[in-house]
Amino acid sequence: MAQTNQRIDDKRLWDTLMGFAEIGATPKGGVRRLTLTGVDRLGRDKFQAECEAIGLTVRVDAIGNMFARRPGRDPDRLPVLFGSHLDSQPSGGKFDGALGVIAGLEVMRSLNDLGIVTEAPLELINWTDEEGSRFGHSLMGSGVWAGVFALDKAYALTDTEGVSVATALDGIGYRGPEPAGPFKADAYFELHIEQGPILEREGKQIGIATGAQAQVWYDAAIFGQDSHAGTTPPSARKDALVCAARIIDLVDRTMRACGEDGRGTVGQLLVLPNSRNVIPGEVRFSVEFRHPSDAEVNRLDAEFPPAAQAIADACGVKLELTELFKIPAQPFDPDCVGLVRQGAARMGYTTRDIVSGAGHDAVYVARHVPTAMIFTPCKDGLSHNEAESIEPEEAAAGCQVLFEAVVARANRRL
Amino acid sequence: MAQTNQRIDDKRLWDTLMGFAEIGATPKGGVRRLTLTGVDRLGRDKFQAECEAIGLTVRVDAIGNMFARRPGRDPDRLPVLFGSHLDSQPSGGKFDGALGVIAGLEVMRSLNDLGIVTEAPLELINWTDEEGSRFGHSLMGSGVWAGVFALDKAYALTDTEGVSVATALDGIGYRGPEPAGPFKADAYFELHIEQGPILEREGKQIGIATGAQAQVWYDAAIFGQDSHAGTTPPSARKDALVCAARIIDLVDRTMRACGEDGRGTVGQLLVLPNSRNVIPGEVRFSVEFRHPSDAEVNRLDAEFPPAAQAIADACGVKLELTELFKIPAQPFDPDCVGLVRQGAARMGYTTRDIVSGAGHDAVYVARHVPTAMIFTPCKDGLSHNEAESIEPEEAAAGCQVLFEAVVARANRRL
Numbered sequence: 001m002a003q004t005n006q007r008i009d010d011k012r013l014w015d016t017l018m019g020f021a022e023i024g025a026t027p028k029g030g031v032r033r034l035t036l037t038g039v040d041r042l043g044r045d046k047f048q049a050e051c052e053a054i055g056l057t058v059r060v061d062a063i064g065n066m067f068a069r070r071p072g073r074d075p076d077r078l079p080v081l082f083g084s085h086l087d088s089q090p091s092g093g094k095f096d097g098a099l100g101v102i103a104g105l106e107v108m109r110s111l112n113d114l115g116i117v118t119e120a121p122l123e124l125i126n127w128t129d130e131e132g133s134r135f136g137h138s139l140m141g142s143g144v145w146a147g148v149f150a151l152d153k154a155y156a157l158t159d160t161e162g163v164s165v166a167t168a169l170d171g172i173g174y175r176g177p178e179p180a181g182p183f184k185a186d187a188y189f190e191l192h193i194e195q196g197p198i199l200e201r202e203g204k205q206i207g208i209a210t211g212a213q214a215q216v217w218y219d220a221a222i223f224g225q226d227s228h229a230g231t232t233p234p235s236a237r238k239d240a241l242v243c244a245a246r247i248i249d250l251v252d253r254t255m256r257a258c259g260e261d262g263r264g265t266v267g268q269l270l271v272l273p274n275s276r277n278v279i280p281g282e283v284r285f286s287v288e289f290r291h292p293s294d295a296e297v298n299r300l301d302a303e304f305p306p307a308a309q310a311i312a313d314a315c316g317v318k319l320e321l322t323e324l325f326k327i328p329a330q331p332f333d334p335d336c337v338g339l340v341r342q343g344a345a346r347m348g349y350t351t352r353d354i355v356s357g358a359g360h361d362a363v364y365v366a367r368h369v370p371t372a373m374i375f376t377p378c379k380d381g382l383s384h385n386e387a388e389s390i391e392p393e394e395a396a397a398g399c400q401v402l403f404e405a406v407v408a409r410a411n412r413r414l
Numbered sequence: 415m416a417q418t419n420q421r422i423d424d425k426r427l428w429d430t431l432m433g434f435a436e437i438g439a440t441p442k443g444g445v446r447r448l449t450l451t452g453v454d455r456l457g458r459d460k461f462q463a464e465c466e467a468i469g470l471t472v473r474v475d476a477i478g479n480m481f482a483r484r485p486g487r488d489p490d491r492l493p494v495l496f497g498s499h500l501d502s503q504p505s506g507g508k509f510d511g512a513l514g515v516i517a518g519l520e521v522m523r524s525l526n527d528l529g530i531v532t533e534a535p536l537e538l539i540n541w542t543d544e545e546g547s548r549f550g551h552s553l554m555g556s557g558v559w560a561g562v563f564a565l566d567k568a569y570a571l572t573d574t575e576g577v578s579v580a581t582a583l584d585g586i587g588y589r590g591p592e593p594a595g596p597f598k599a600d601a602y603f604e605l606h607i608e609q610g611p612i613l614e615r616e617g618k619q620i621g622i623a624t625g626a627q628a629q630v631w632y633d634a635a636i637f638g639q640d641s642h643a644g645t646t647p648p649s650a651r652k653d654a655l656v657c658a659a660r661i662i663d664l665v666d667r668t669m670r671a672c673g674e675d676g677r678g679t680v681g682q683l684l685v686l687p688n689s690r691n692v693i694p695g696e697v698r699f700s701v702e703f704r705h706p707s708d709a710e711v712n713r714l715d716a717e718f719p720p721a722a723q724a725i726a727d728a729c730g731v732k733l734e735l736t737e738l739f740k741i742p743a744q745p746f747d748p749d750c751v752g753l754v755r756q757g758a759a760r761m762g763y764t765t766r767d768i769v770s771g772a773g774h775d776a777v778y779v780a781r782h783v784p785t786a787m788i789f790t791p792c793k794d795g796l797s798h799n800e801a802e803s804i805e806p807e808e809a810a811a812g813c814q815v816l817f818e819a820v821v822a823r824a825n826r827r828l
Contacts, residue, residue, distance in 0.1 A: 196645025213644065217690075227795055229679035230627065230704055230771030231610025234670050236795065241680055242666045248659035256648050265643035266655055267690045269683070276631075276681045276700040278798060286690040290644055357644030381650065383642055384692060 006114055008403050010396035013106040017395060020046065020086070020102055021094040030386025031094050035087035035129035035140075036064065036168035043086045044174060047126055050105055054112055056124070060176025063144040063154060064128035064169050067178075070108055072121040072410060078186035080118070080410040081369065082107070082402060083125030085141070085361060089133050093388020095378065095395075100191040101126050103399035107406055118410035120186055127361045128174075134159045142361035144180045146368055151180055182368040187336050187409045190362040191374045191402045193390060197381030198354060205397045206344040207354040207375030211331035212363040213263070213290040214297035217324040220247065220308070224317040226273060226281030241271055241280040243315035247308045251287055254304060263290035263357060264300075287321075292355040294329050301326060329355075330363045333370030336409065340372045343404025349397055374401050420528055422817050424810035427520040431809060434460065434500070434516060435508040444800025445508050449501035449543035449554075450478065450582035457500045458588060461540055464519055468526055470538070474590025477558040477568060478542035478583050481592075484522055486535040486824060492600035494532070494824040495783065496521070496816060497539030499555070499775060504547050507802020509792065509809075514605045515540050517813035521820055532824035534600055541775045542588075548573045556775035558594045560782055565594055596782040601750050601823045604776040605788045605816045607804060611795030612768060619811045620758040621768040621789030625745035626777040627677070627704040628711040631738040634661065634722070638731040640687060640695030655685055655694040657729035661722050665701055668718060677704035677771060678714075701735075706769040708742050715740060743769075744777045747784035750823065754786045757818025763811055788815050 023043045024033035033039045044066065048058050051068035059067045069079065084100025104124040111118070127145075132138025135157040143149035155166035169175035194200075199207050224238035248266045255264030269285040289300045305321050312319035344351045354375055356363070362373045376398035379389040437457045438447035447453045458480065462472050465482035473481045483493065498514025518538040525532070541559075546552025549571040557563035569580035583589035608614075613621050638652035662680045669678030683699040703714045719735050726733035758765045768789055770777070776787050790812035793803040 194645060195642045196647070197641075197650045198645075198647065201650070215644075225794075226799060227611070228609045228772055228797055229681055229702060230629075230677060230773070231608060231612075231797075232677075232771070232795060233610070233612065233674045234676060235674060236611045236615065239666065239679075241683065242662060245659035245662035245666075248656060249663065252653065252656045252659075260647045260649060262648060263644060263646075265653075265691070265693055267643055267685075267692050267694060268688050269655065269685045269694075271681075271683045274682050275798075277679070277702065278681050279679055280681060280683075288643060288691065357646070358642055359644070380639075381641055381646060383645075384689075385640060 006403070008106050008110045008396065008399045010392060012109065013103060013395055013399050014392040016105060017094065017098065017102050020098050024088065026091065026386055028386040030388065031088045031092050032090055033086065033088040034090060034134045035131065036134065036165065036172055038172065040087055041172035041174070044126065047086060047101065051124065054109055056108060059178050060174055061145070061178035062151060062176060062180040063141050064174040064176065065141045065145055065180065066126040068124040070111070070122040072118050074119050077120035078184050079121040079123045080406055081123045081125055081185045081188040082190065082406055083127065084190050084192055085127045085130035087129055087131050089131050089384045091386050093383060093385060095193050095388055095390050096195065096383050097130055099193055099395060099398065103191045103395070103402050106399050107403045110403060116407065118407060120410040122406065122410060130361055135165055139359055139361060139364055142364040146182055146364040148364055185369045188362060188365045188369045188371045189336065189374065189402055189405050190360060191376070191398045192360060193378040193383060194375040194381070195358050195378065195383035199352060199375060199377035200379065200381060202352060203350065204352040204377070205349040205394065206351045206401055208337060208341050208344065208351050209332060209356050209373035209375055210337055210353050211292065211329055212356040212360070213292050214294045214327065214329035215288060215290045216297050216301045216326040218287040219322045219324055220285050220287055221320045222283045222312065222317050224281050227279045229277040229279055232279055237279055238317050239279050239315070240283040240317055243312055243317045244269065244283040244285055246311045246315070250307055250311060254300065255289070258291060258296060261292050261355070290357060292329055297326065330366050332366060332372045336370050336372035339405040339408045340374050340401060343401045343408065346404060347397070347400055349401065372405065374398055420817070422520050422524045422810065422813050424806060426523065427517060427809055427813050428806040430519065431508065431512065431516050434512055438502065440505065440800055442800040444802065445502045445506050446504055447500065447502040448504060448548045449545065450548065450579065450586055452586065454501055455586035455588070458540065461500060461515065465538065468523055470522060473592050474588055475559070475592035476565060476590060476594040477555050478588040478590065479555045479559055479594065480540040482538040484525070484536040486532050488533050491534035492598050493535040493537045494601050494820055495537045495539055495599050496603040496820055497541065498604050498606055499541045499544035501543055501545050503545050503798045505800050507797060507799060509607045509802055509804050510609065510797050511544055513607055513809060513812065517605050517809070517816050520813050521817045524817060530821065532821060534824040536820065536824060544775055549579055553773055553775055553778055556778040560596055560778035562778055599783045602776060602779045602783045602785045603750065603788065603816055603819050604774060605790070605812045606774060607792040607797060608768070608789040608795070609772050609792065609797035613766060613789060613791035614793065614795060616766060617764065618766040618791070619763040619808065620765045620815055622751060622754050622758065622765050623746060623770045623787035623789055624751055624767050625706065625743055626770040626774070627706050628708045628741065628743040629702060629704045630711050630715045630740040632701040633736045633738060634699050634701055635734040636697045636726065636731050638695050641693045643691040643693055646693055651693055652731050653693050653729070654697040654731055657726055657731045658683065658697040658699055660725045660729070664721055664725060668714065669703070672705060672710060675706050675769070704771060706743055711740065744780050746780060746786045750784050750786035753819040753822045754788050754815060757815045757822065760818060761811070761814055763815065786819065788812055
């Protein structure tokens with residue numbers, strides 16, 4: 001396959017990333033750019049200004065998603081979409097989300113520099129509230145766009161201070177006039193840091209995401225009996241924490257029995273009354289399993305609840321296990337994935353197929369539009385952390401593959 | 415052994431208990447009478463008034479311990495002490511502590527009614543801050559009295575609002591003129607609810623406490639690595655909570671291997687960052703073991719830390735285990751225990767020897783004065799709980815045994 005000389009501008013990409021990282025910069029080198037706050041507005045305003053400065057036309061929809069359009073040669077062709085999100089976790093890093101948006105901006109700038117007009121129009125997207133940190137619902141903008149989540153329900157969500165999404169959107173002037181819904185598009189590409197250790201560990205420059213994992217999430221509550229740690233003999237104990245501990249061990253063993261593709265995690269746990277010399281009477285915790293295969297997640301969903309119940313029975317405590325949701329695996333579009341693979345190959349990058357373990361806007365968009373994702377390594381696999389870090393050449397490689405895939409898709413013969 | 419007709423007044427005892435339970439009464443039927451607060455002062459004032467009304471002389475020492483003295487026939491004899499505490503947990507019950515003090519008051523009243531003057535003087539004690547809920551140091555008054563805890567250190571302790579013990583004592587007018595230290599005494603008896611399920615389960619009216627358990631307490635901290643629950647494969651996980659779970663299971667198994675006399679508890683646990691889709695990077699928790707035998711606690715203290723470390727090593731995480739304290743078993747005085755046993759037998763009560771699993775003022779007093787404790791059942795073994803409950807006849811039986819033991823000790827031939 002012939003290499004081209006069409007290169008994005010590595011330095012400009014990095015400088016722009018660093019420039020956006022100043023918006024909401026934290027003392028520890030991270031970013032705090034919570035969705036629909038004044039800081040988010042600064043990021044959005046800067047994004048809009050940079051887009052308009054290079055001739056793009058920006059639309060905003062009713063949930064605040066931003067679409068920056070570059071016309072194609074053929075106005076009748078469906079647009080090729082790409083982007084990610086500019087909001088961050090409360091103690092987030094510089095690259096989670098921002099890389100995909102800023103790399104998209106660099107694609108647009110490079111096309112201008114190179115004098116390329118694609119056949120299809122291009123649209124660069126900044127999705128609203130991917131993180132879910134403020135209003136408790138991640139993938140809000142893409143979820144509303146994809147029809148997964150009703151606009152009115154999204155509007156009514158409130159933060160811890162009682163401010164609704166609708167009020168927050170109006171407050172920063174980003175409740176746009178466009179309807180928030182899935183318009184017809186030719187493809188969607190999203191570049192994102194891996195947020196895991198696999199690419200770094202294997203020394204690969206590009207992860208070719210073939211889809212997203214299936215997931216099942218539960219809330220667990222165990223009810224035993226508070227009692228005095230000094231006076232309650234073993235035979236009279238109903239220790240909710242001992243039961244929880246055995247279920248946590250079960251989650252880990254179940255995950256490991258699935259091999260390296262399995263995921264099983266208890267991330268959140270609350271003990272009551274949480275007093276040093278009181279046997280815990282109540283423990284509440286989260287459980288989730290993920291796997292690339294629907295069949296495997298269905299098997300886990302069939303086998304885990306009775307296995308947990310057997311542990312609770314043996315401990316003499318009551319278990320309430322509530323399934324919050326089960327989402328099927330979302331395979332990405334083979335043609336779009338193929339364009340990512342070809343773009344990386346053309347540049348001579350080392351690659352690895354990977355299944356996205358995190359939720360991404362692309363997973364919802366994929367329900368309506370042929371979609372693919374590009375992953376780049378991040379240091380120690382760290383993300384959702386102010387220490388999140390990538391190298392300039394890693395960002396550049398990801399951006400270059402995005403450029404290759406977008407241009408190839410937008411210029412393909414129909 | 416001849417039965418006597420000397421009986422305490424069951425109804426007066428219960429009515430007085432219910433009267434004190436109104437001070438700091440909670441809507442759920444419990445008591446909130448935190449040490450050295452205005453509510454505690456009301457309880458102390460009422461206690462002093464009731465004592466003085468029946469001719470007792472009340473002294474207060476420098477840490478607020480109250481001693482209500484009834485003269486004996488022989489002014490040279492050492493006093494026989496008895497009592498407990500009137501302070502409560504934040505959401506405490508009506509009987510934890512109060513039973514021992516109010517029953518002591520009933521003993522004094524009954525002696526008056528019966529026209530009995532004992533050979534030795536009697537002193538009824540209300541110890542300051544047994545619970546430790548406000549200033550973080552349980553058994554404060556008896557600890558200072560016994561010289562386990564320096565008066566100046568106690569004075570300097572502060573509550574969550576920065577109020578010191580010294581300021582709080584002055585604020586309610588209970589920093590007394592008497593030195594707080596172990597004066598010579600002939601014996602100490604304390605009646606207390608069991609705060610455990612053993613007596614109720616076995617249908618026994620009286621627990622004859624032969625001593626207090628040995629204990630060893632630790633703080634544990636596990637350091638792994640926060641990472642994304644969806645993207646981090648099993649081989650790359652350093653899950654602090656999975657390690658903690660296996661150590662919690664170890665604590666429980668270790669306890670059960672000791673038989674019914676063993677105690678092993680993780681009561682307090684904190685997960686960081688405690689987010690549903692983040693693998694926990696840090697977990698902090700308490701560990702404690704108790705057993706009537708010093709040898710057994712020493713063995714646990716030798717075997718548990720390396721066993722926990724082996725679990726941490728296998729999990730690939732770092733464990734910091736800090737021993738907070740190890741206290742030896744405190745046997746009670748055989749003669750005093752014998753008087754409790756004889757008193758219960760004289761009344762025909764069903765009994766059982768028991769080792770105190772909770773901390774009590776008696777355990778510190780026993781370092782200086784021959785001591786014994788009397789336990790009565792409590793419903794479902796519940797204590798430190800607003801639902802704490804006992805029957806009037808259970809209170810009466812405990813009070814009657816206290817009366818028997820005190821009178822026998824105070825009238826014994828020297």
